[in-house]
Amino acid sequence: MEKLFLRGSEALALGAIDASVKFYAGYPITPQNDIPEFLSRELPKVGGKFVQAESEVAAINMLLGASACGLRVMTSSSSPGISLMQEGISYLSGSELPAVIVNVMRWGPGLGGIGASQGDYHQATKGGGHGDYFVPVFAPYSAQEMYDLIIRAFDVADKYRTPTMLLVDVMISLMKEKVIRRFEKRSEVKIKSWAFGKVKEGEQKIIKSLYLKGNDLERHNWKLYEKYKVMCEKEVIYESYLCDDAEIVLIGFGMVARIGKSAIDIARERNVKAGLFRPISLVPFPEKELEAISKKCKKFLVVEMNTGQMVHDIQRVLGKDIDISFYGKPSSYAPTPEELFYKIKEQI
């Protein structure tokens, strides 16, 4: 297996190629531009199509068309661009079309700034578009996970016929690390029987999100929900670090968890029994796993680079009897390991 030294964004784009992505459409925006830069160069070499669309709205709808034709499709953008794509994501969900959407988060609301932020947790996990749907969301915390999780995102998208999302921190996207190219020789994706293409005589294929007759839409909504329930059983991923004997567990995703790990190491060196819990799949959320930890540990510190979003999910899962504190840092600068260590210490 080839060992490379790549920026997170390059690792992600390489992963997409190894996942046999065949169509990319997007529109430039900082800080995700490294992804289209890489794919515009590399995707045509492997028989894929790269399109710089006239807008994010166009890009997401191009994805819808290409996905309906059975191709593996993806787009990437940053927060304001992802907002523009929400209608299309809702249509993809409604039409049960697989697609991978990458959001390299920047600071909002509005145009905000280009600094690091985790302000899009709510938008990503609660559905920024209209209607009753769930988009599986994965949050990588290393260049290796950028590579691994984009491949998983494509697989999950195909398996459940749904759009999936990678919610990425700027810092993970910029940082260079070792990456093992595990899936270079991956076999081609199977032809999708439901997709447009050649049809037998008399056969009709319909892909739509419009249901006007009787209780068709109600049935459709329940079908989407049933898929979500299966995902909750089968697609949860998380990491727990030194939680077994922990008196306090820090919870964070993406970059925060990465820095949190250093904070836990500092704590352990100073005989503070702290652990780390990191949801990797934000949707479906690792509820049972978190509950299991709360049987032993009664103190939690949630850290996010926003004013408090994931913390609501933690409160929902753990209930009122558990001591949950929150430290938010909606600023361009990520917290330091020492800073998080002192926050841990304050709680015990």
Add this chain to the structure above:
Amino acid sequence: MSSKYYFDFVFSGFGGQGILIAGNLLCYAAILENREVTFFPSYGVEMRGGAANCYVVLSDSQIGSPIPSHPMASIIMSTPALNKFLPIIKNNGIVIINSDIVSIKDLQREDLNISLIPANKLSSEVIGNERLANMVMLGYLVAATKCVCLESLVNSISEVVSEKHKKMIPLNEKAVLAGYELFQKNSRG
């Protein structure tokens, strides 16, 4: 994640001095020695000729934060870089300053192990121009910290020099060596 082998650095100067290339090269050398590495470049609304810096962390196990709060060692190639980073360097840390560029008045950190290197002059002496001052600095840093061996560093140069500039590889080698040998000369007194 506690590790026996662990180094973290900040390299800082102006855009165009090869700060990021030096950081990358050190990472490639460490990868050659099977270390874990992270490289984190400066990011923001930047402009040509503006500040450039990068953080490098080397370890024998998984690296937590890629941005050390108090780097153990640093390469400083501009006066603003000195002012910005000198206060945060770890106690007793190593600071290598390009004295041909940086104006040094009061360093105010008596605990630090500071080396003033005429890197531009050395680069000119070895390769005929000042452009590889960054490599001189890196050679010196590697000799001073022993974070990777010289051979790994030299063998990794081809990873950071593009195909177009292939003929520059031997010159880079010379510049790295010049810095490395300067440290050895200095430490012998």
